[in-house]
Amino acid sequence: MQKTKPEGRIEPYQHAAAGWGALKQVAINLVREKVSGGNYKTLLKQNQPDGFDCPGCAWPDREHASTFEFCENGVKAVAAEATSKRVRPDFFAAHTVAELLTQSDYELEQHGRLTDPVVYDSASDKYLPIAWDDAFALIARHLKALPDPNQATFYVSGRTGNEAAFLLQLFVRMYGTNNFPDCSNMCHEPTSRGLPGTVGIGKGTVTLEDFEHADTLLIFGQNPATNHPRMLGELRDCAKRGATIVSINPLRERGLERFTSPSHPMEMLTNSSTSISSMFVQPKLSGDFALIKAVAKRLVERDDAALAAGEASLLDREFIATHTTGYEAFEQDLRAQDWDQLLAESGVPRDQIEALAEVYIRGQKVICTWGMGLTQHKGAVATIQMLSNLMMMRGNIGRLGAGLCPVRGHSNVQGDRTMGIEEKPAKAFLDRMQKVFDFEPPRAHGYDTVESIQAMLDGKIKVFFGMGGNFAMATPDTPLTFDALRACDLTVQVATKLNRSHLVHGKDALILPTLGRTEIDLQQGVPQGVTVEDSMSMVHLSYGMNTPASDNLLSETAITARMAHATLGSGKVDWLAYAADYASIRDSIEKVFDDFHDFNARVAKPGGFHLRVASREREWRTASGKAQFLLRAVDTDTPIHRARAKYGERLMTLMTARSHDQYNTTIYGMDDRYRGVFGLRRVVFINKEDLQMLGLRNGQWVDMVSVWDDDVERRADRFLLVEYDIPRGCLGSYFPETNGLIPLHSTADGAGTPTSKSIPVLLQLSDYQSSAE
Ligand SMILES: Nc1nc2c(c(=O)[nH]1)N[C@H]1C(S)=C(S)[C@@H](COP(=O)(O)OP(=O)(O)OC[C@H]3O[C@@H](n4cnc5c(=O)[nH]c(N)nc54)[C@H](O)[C@@H]3O)O[C@H]1N2
Numbered sequence: 001m002q003k004t005k006p007e008g009r010i011e012p013y014q015h016a017a018a019g020w021g022a023l024k025q026v027a028i029n030l031v032r033e034k035v036s037g038g039n040y041k042t043l044l045k046q047n048q049p050d051g052f053d054c055p056g057c058a059w060p061d062r063e064h065a066s067t068f069e070f071c072e073n074g075v076k077a078v079a080a081e082a083t084s085k086r087v088r089p090d091f092f093a094a095h096t097v098a099e100l101l102t103q104s105d106y107e108l109e110q111h112g113r114l115t116d117p118v119v120y121d122s123a124s125d126k127y128l129p130i131a132w133d134d135a136f137a138l139i140a141r142h143l144k145a146l147p148d149p150n151q152a153t154f155y156v157s158g159r160t161g162n163e164a165a166f167l168l169q170l171f172v173r174m175y176g177t178n179n180f181p182d183c184s185n186m187c188h189e190p191t192s193r194g195l196p197g198t199v200g201i202g203k204g205t206v207t208l209e210d211f212e213h214a215d216t217l218l219i220f221g222q223n224p225a226t227n228h229p230r231m232l233g234e235l236r237d238c239a240k241r242g243a244t245i246v247s248i249n250p251l252r253e254r255g256l257e258r259f260t261s262p263s264h265p266m267e268m269l270t271n272s273s274t275s276i277s278s279m280f281v282q283p284k285l286s287g288d289f290a291l292i293k294a295v296a297k298r299l300v301e302r303d304d305a306a307l308a309a310g311e312a313s314l315l316d317r318e319f320i321a322t323h324t325t326g327y328e329a330f331e332q333d334l335r336a337q338d339w340d341q342l343l344a345e346s347g348v349p350r351d352q353i354e355a356l357a358e359v360y361i362r363g364q365k366v367i368c369t370w371g372m373g374l375t376q377h378k379g380a381v382a383t384i385q386m387l388s389n390l391m392m393m394r395g396n397i398g399r400l401g402a403g404l405c406p407v408r409g410h411s412n413v414q415g416d417r418t419m420g421i422e423e424k425p426a427k428a429f430l431d432r433m434q435k436v437f438d439f440e441p442p443r444a445h446g447y448d449t450v451e452s453i454q455a456m457l458d459g460k461i462k463v464f465f466g467m468g469g470n471f472a473m474a475t476p477d478t479p480l481t482f483d484a485l486r487a488c489d490l491t492v493q494v495a496t497k498l499n500r501s502h503l504v505h506g507k508d509a510l511i512l513p514t515l516g517r518t519e520i521d522l523q524q525g526v527p528q529g530v531t532v533e534d535s536m537s538m539v540h541l542s543y544g545m546n547t548p549a550s551d552n553l554l555s556e557t558a559i560t561a562r563m564a565h566a567t568l569g570s571g572k573v574d575w576l577a578y579a580a581d582y583a584s585i586r587d588s589i590e591k592v593f594d595d596f597h598d599f600n601a602r603v604a605k606p607g608g609f610h611l612r613v614a615s616r617e618r619e620w621r622t623a624s625g626k627a628q629f630l631l632r633a634v635d636t637d638t639p640i641h642r643a644r645a646k647y648g649e650r651l652m653t654l655m656t657a658r659s660h661d662q663y664n665t666t667i668y669g670m671d672d673r674y675r676g677v678f679g680l681r682r683v684v685f686i687n688k689e690d691l692q693m694l695g696l697r698n699g700q701w702v703d704m705v706s707v708w709d710d711d712v713e714r715r716a717d718r719f720l721l722v723e724y725d726i727p728r729g730c731l732g733s734y735f736p737e738t739n740g741l742i743p744l745h746s747t748a749d750g751a752g753t754p755t756s757k758s759i760p761v762l763l764q765l766s767d768y769q770s771s772a773e
């Protein structure tokens with residue numbers, strides 16, 4: 001057994017979330033990124049009426065509030081973009097791609113901002129400078145040479161503003177395909193596919209105003225202290241008003257326990273904090289469906305008792321009668337449902353389920369929020385639909401203080417989808433595009449993310465274009481995805497910083513550097529704003545404030561327009577005119593989407609405008625014209641069940657989540673402060689009793705091997721076992737290090753989302769052990 005020095009430090013975090021610890025981290029980050037003095041002031045303009053939209057997350061702001069809303073991870077995101085470090089052509093001249101591939105993801109991003117477009121040269125295995133026009137000519141040559149436009153695929157990560165996204169989908173559809181994989185496919189796709197069946201639209205029904213009125217909040221599978229820190233400010237206010245907050249999560253996330261608000265000086269000075277959650281329910285991984293169904297069943301039982309006692313019904317019978325269909329069948333299904341199955345599948349004891357049901361019944365205005373803890377599972381769509389059912393039982397949708405609140409990730413992931421970055425476009429949208437732009441849009445559905453990878457492997461896709469993101473690392477089955485990208489004739493990556501996707505490339509390859517949202521975007525001397533839509537359907541304008549990282553950057557809009565011009569010419573659409581004036585793109589957006597009427601005028605107002613969400617107003621755009629109760633059965637034949645039948649209790653379920661110091665695949669640092677992990681990322685959280693059962697000890701190093709029904713060996717080696725408060729049979733670790741464990745075809749039913757939070761794995765003692773052991 002190989003022994004080396006101990007790495008990292010595990011030390012439980014004892015304080016409230018945020019507070020001084022967060023401020024200290026901010027200072028460290030600004031220094032580490034060598035952010036220049038001039039760019040500091042940018043931070044004060046984050047999410048202000050005359051400032052830019054934070055590229056950190058999709059949580060909305062109070063009317064782009066007048067007070068500075070402090071957010072540690074927002075600062076990290078801005079500082080990362082405002083870094084004074086640069087990756088110039090001389091950097092590429094000094095390193096072969098093979099050499100760069102040996103660097104960690106952390107090191108790659110730390111080199112700083114990309115400054116110039118570069119093209120891959122196979123003779124030297126290096127990237128060389130290329131003129132922008134030559135880069136677009138290369139893309140056009142490849143695209144025009146394809147016998148079928150469906151042999152190209154266009155990935156979009158969710159930072160792209162509405163204008164660039166709209167132009168890109170117009171170009172790609174005129175070129176002839178609907179191949180639009182996007183980060184959403186790996187993220188909230190089950191929300192977007194699940195909610196239309198129940199409430200008619202795949203978006204949340206609440207706004208921030210509802211948070212002011214809610215008396216009960218159910219937070220499913222989210223870690224807001226890390227991923228949506230500004231949400232904690234909202235939860236703090238709810239808690240102070242006396243609202244009941246329940247966290248439903250296999251982990252007791254520290255940030256949902258106590259919070260010190262950096263926006264409130266008194267709290268900071270007195271080192272005081274606010275308790276956030278008053279109740280923690282810890283289902284096992286993937287146990288939420290059974291848990292939610294159990295609460296619904298309990299509600300029926302409690303309602304029976306209330307009616308028998310001559311009390312008022314606990315259901316909103318008027319809402320059910322006026323606004324919904326399918327309730328009787330749903331209720332029958334709940335009555336027929338076996339309790340033991342729900343207990344076994346949820347992993348939650350019956351008394352806790354009953355307590356949760358009481359909280360739900362007591363709530364007069366209930367909001368439920370959810371994140372990746374619900375979406376990245378095989379049964380994610382059914383789970384979200386069951387949650388919708390539960391909310392409908394008491395009329396908690398479409399009234400003040402109540403509703404459905406999916407919390408999105410990337411700052412414009414919702415807007416990109418609204419703009420048509422969608423591999424399964426609706427007919428009405430395509431009809432409208434056809435009418436407004438006078439062309440025949442492709443009607444066949446395109447490939448999503450997982451399907452694109454498979455198509456690349458099968459030789460059906462030859463050109464990959466990535467508008468942002470880090471496709472190679474964000475996707476599952478890493479070695480397979482690498483093979484897929486390397487099988488392409490051309491890969492193009494539009495990016496702000498170097499990442500592994502740039503090094504895992506096709507025969508021809510381009511890296512195109514672009515402006516970040518924090519930077520001034522001048523077109524013909526006029527500063528341009530871009531619009532984004534947050535998680536609560538607010539659309540607002542964002543103006544960059546910082547000097548661009550290089551004179552040779554193009555905006556995403558300009559890149560799209562010039563690529564389109566080079567490929568299709570400007571006979572039908574004047575692409576370059578669009579790129580010269582983003583307001584003209586907004587004029588066209590309004591012609592395609594009725595909800596964007598008077599777009600330029602409405603978005604010019606501070607705070608922007610709210611896009612109408614029909615379900616919020618109890619208008620149900622479903623097949624029946626009503627909100628629909630959907631029958632969903634507990635799935636007891638999942639890959640996890642099958643693997644457990646084979647391996648018994650040794651088989652563990654692994655979830656892969658974010659540490660505090662990362663933004664998806666971008667690693668800012670090596671700590672996960674609130675979970676008490678410092679200086680390392682290769683950890684795996686495990687229950688104490690499972691350690692005993694497996695004959696392993698806290699602090700030993702293990703390898704993980706996933707269990708799947710093919711002959712491929714998927715493994716991730718050398719992870720430190722950390723004893724943790726996590727349900728039995730469950731493991732937790734970070735992505736992207738663990739993505740190689742996720743089989744490409746292990747996806748959510750009906751959504752295609754990789755099951756990143758429920759991977760069947762076996763642990764093996766690693767050959768590597770540190771001397772501390
Ligand atoms: N600083 C920072 N901010 C970010 C991001 C980032 O990486 N860094 N990423 C952005 C993006 S794209 C997104 S999508 C969001 C993601 O934000 P979150 O949705 O918070 O994402 P995760 O960290 O992946 O996991 C969330 C939680 O799910 C829990 N969980 C895991 N499995 C289950 C389960 O089976 N049931 C339940 N109930 N809970 C479970 C985990 O314990 C964890 O607390 O954040 C966005 N904001």
Ligand SMILES: Nc1nc2c(c(=O)[nH]1)N[C@H]1C(S)=C(S)[C@@H](COP(=O)(O)OP(=O)(O)OC[C@H]3O[C@@H](n4cnc5c(=O)[nH]c(N)nc54)[C@H](O)[C@@H]3O)O[C@H]1N2
Nearest residue numbers: 157187468469470474494495496497499656664665735756
């Ligand atoms: N195992 C596992 N895998 C997951 C997840 C998980 O929880 N577990 N989460 C999934 C989720 S929710 C998501 S959303 C995806 C994220 O997948 P992606 O969106 O593909 O990944 P990111 O890491 O956000 O992308 C980071 C890169 O974006 C580029 N970038 C940053 N800002 C800009 C910009 O303004 N413009 C352009 N053009 N480029 C920019 C930088 O070069 C940076 O390297 O990952 C998914 N993968």
Ligand SMILES: [Mo]
Nearest residue numbers: 187188409410
């Ligand atoms: Mo996401």
